[in-house]
Amino acid sequence: MDLRDETISILAPGGVISRRLPGYEDRPQQIEMAEAVAEAFCQGEHLVVEAGTGVGKSFAYLIPAILFATEAKEPVVVSTNTISLQEQLIDKDIPFLRETLPLDFTAVLVKGRGNYVCLRRLNMVATSERGLFETRDEVEEFDRILEWSKITSDGSLADLLPNPPESIWSMICSESDNCLSSKCEFFGRCFYYRARGKVLGADIIVVNHHLLLSDYVLRKMNIGVAVLPDYQHLIIDEAHNLESIATAHIGREVTNWRVKRLLDGLYRPPRRSGHPGGVLVRMGAVEHIPLVEEARRSAEIFFDLLSKWLDENETMAIEREGFLPNLLEEPILKLEELLRDLRKRAKDESEEMEITAFIRRCHKLRDDLDDILSLGTEGYVYWVERTGRRFANLSLNAAPITVADELREDFFSNMRTIVATSATLAVNGSFDFFKGRVGLENARELLI
Ligand code: SF4
Structure with a gap:
């Protein structure tokens, strides 16, 4: 069975999803989108899809992406704009598919580097810069972080609630241009590198648009500090936000x-x-x-x-x-x-x-x-x-004025597969405006 047929058999009535998903409904539009996405992976195509809410877009791209990534042994990056969609993918959709699909796959959420505490910088502040803190509150806040760093499992801001003020976190977070990597005395315990290790070898890599674009900019600077492993297959959900975020990163x-x-x-x-x-x-x-x-x-x-x-x-x-x-x-x-x-x-x-x-x-x-x-x-x-x-x-x-030329020539041209999707991409049924603004003029279109 090829990727397209396999995708349809999983999603169609009587397939594994219908047997496991409570309240399953037959959604021909979801199957139409999944088929087009599978085709894009098979042919190495760029595709833009507008599909309204309720179509079930995430399964329509995740299933062919997982089948492709595990078969081809090449990672697929899935980029979203909002945390709520990231959480839906990582906490709901992907765990469900992991239990349901008849294959093993790995999926990770990648956070920006600045989300992780840098143990070397933390140690430096603790040993020689503690006196910098002006108020008792700042000292207590720093001590809280120091204690947390000994027990946290992932060393990221998501695990440090409430989040500390920017003024303190910026002194101790991981920074690409201030990292000794394997020469660092804390390398063996480094939270950022531990998280990065999980990304290597993952089939599905979930990121947000900011990370996607900052990784692109770092690659372009060619200083060997890219966050993501090399990849050539990209799904951009909530793609209507891509232009504004790209503009901010490229400027x-x-x-x-x-x-x-x-x-x-x-x-x-x-x-x-x-x-x-x-x-x-x-x-x-x-x-x-x-x-x-x-x-x-x-x-x-x-x-x-x-x-x-x-x-x-x-x-x-x-x-x-x-x-x-x-x-x-x-x-x-x-x-x-x-x-x-x-x-x-x-x-x-x-x-x-x-x-x-x-x-x-x-x-x-x-x-x-x-x-x-x-x-x-x-x-x-x-x-x-x-x-x-x-x-x-x-x-x-x-x-x-436009990010289209740069994205088209320096970013998208390196991608074998791109699927850009959202509930709102077309204007009066035409994708021309969106495609022209982001440099995807030659992408195939699907409006459902
Ligand atoms: S390896 Fe880099 S990020 Fe990790 S603790 Fe050392 S300096 Fe900080």
Whole structure:
């Protein structure tokens, strides 16, 4: 039996699903969709499907995907937009299919790297940066995380309730550019790598669109830190959200908080507790602190000018190259050069890795800011935005007018199978708008 026939025999009346599913209803539209998905896997096709709610889309793509992945021994990535759909797949649909289908398969949910605690960073804060916490609440919160890290089974935020504040979690979460991987003394216990190990060899890999796109961007940067294993078969559910998420990931953003985080990571002045922190303090390179403070002053002036330029508006388009002087280029470049020197006297690999991460961040910040202030990329739109009232977040942004070219040429062209589906893809019965916006112009269509 081929994949198409096998899929139909499982879903059709009298098949294993009908025998096991309480309240089973014959759904010809579900079978029609499943048949088209099976065909896409067999032929190596790109397919867009609009199917209304109630059709049973998830079984219509999961069953052929599982049959294909186990037979071809190639993973299929399933990407969703919402947590509720991820939970439905992982907690309901996939366990049901595992009990029902006459074959063994593995399925994993992959979370973004920043969801996992990094034991090395946690240990570093516990041993030398504990004094950074300003309030008793922060100290207690950190102690709670420290205790939790000894008993948690997966080390991810989902297991740490209530979630800690961003300001603490960002000091101890796993980061791609600040990880020693197999050279790390905590590697054997590392939660992120344990989770990643389960992904290798899985038949079905469930992710969200953010992870899908950040994995794509990491692959493009080619620095060997992609989250997902190599794959060529992709199902995109809730595909109507893909364009906006791709736009955010492919674009650039410089915010006052990003600059502050970078500078605080290098040197954080003592607060009420009286303890300074940051890489320079840990390395005993305190004579270079004035360089960080100089950059901090420049950043304050720069974002102040930006705020005045924005006036009372929340968003304004940048239409003129050099609309603001780039006051950060020089001080951040000086820091980058300093870090290159300091790296030569790093005491161990862990310190060297951390400094390298800061060099990359300085470099990327300069690169992003230069591009935005010079309106440097053709086909991009540029704007400034203010969000939040009490702690205003000022951001300079650049995003492609369309993500279609990039997705088509750099991402989708590497996929043998793509199934993009949602209850709302077509406009007046036509997929042209959706296909044109995301670069799937040549995909076969099915509207049911
Ligand atoms: S291997 Fe990387 S993520 Fe894991 S504990 Fe070490 S530094 Fe952190």
